[in-house]
Amino acid sequence: MKITLLGDDGIRLEDSAGMLTIEAQTAGEQYTPFHMLASGLAACTFSVLHSWAGHAAIDAAPLVIEVRWTFAEGPHRVGAMTVGLRWPGLPEERKPAAQRAAALCAVHKTLEHPPALTIEHLSAMAVPGPDQSRGGLQS
Numbered sequence: 001m002k003i004t005l006l007g008d009d010g011i012r013l014e015d016s017a018g019m020l021t022i023e024a025q026t027a028g029e030q031y032t033p034f035h036m037l038a039s040g041l042a043a044c045t046f047s048v049l050h051s052w053a054g055h056a057a058i059d060a061a062p063l064v065i066e067v068r069w070t071f072a073e074g075p076h077r078v079g080a081m082t083v084g085l086r087w088p089g090l091p092e093e094r095k096p097a098a099q100r101a102a103a104l105c106a107v108h109k110t111l112e113h114p115p116a117l118t119i120e121h122l123s124a125m126a127v128p129g130p131d132q133s134r135g136g137l138q139s
Helices: 033-056 092-102 106-112
Strands: 002-005 010-014 021-023 064-072 077-086
Touching: 002 033, 010 033, 033 064, 033 077, 033 092, 033 106, 077 092
Parallel strands: 002 021
Antiparallel strands: 002 010, 010 064, 064 077
16 A cells, blocks of 8 residues: 655555555655544545455455545644545446445544543553562562
């Protein structure tokens, strides 16, 4: 898979040979947490659609997914996201079914029904003392 940054408000995910790569259109672009959020949504959607296409006997190789977002304020956050499907060769009559399948992505569902979030201070990890080994207490 290849993820391409499309500025500060979008990414494109497409199939490619080899390992996952992340590319920018300019040298100054940074892969931000917002890009990471969109990448998770795109990868999940991509996976679900590839599975659906396999069962439907549709070629998913040309599938490209773009995720765009806009910001909201008070507090600053992502306010809206759009998942765009570019799928040359997908029959017109199959597009509604592909959209329904894409909406089954667990990340999509998580964003529709956000989890409760908490922030906790974690205690320092216990360091083995002289009478403890890495595997626990010695006998």
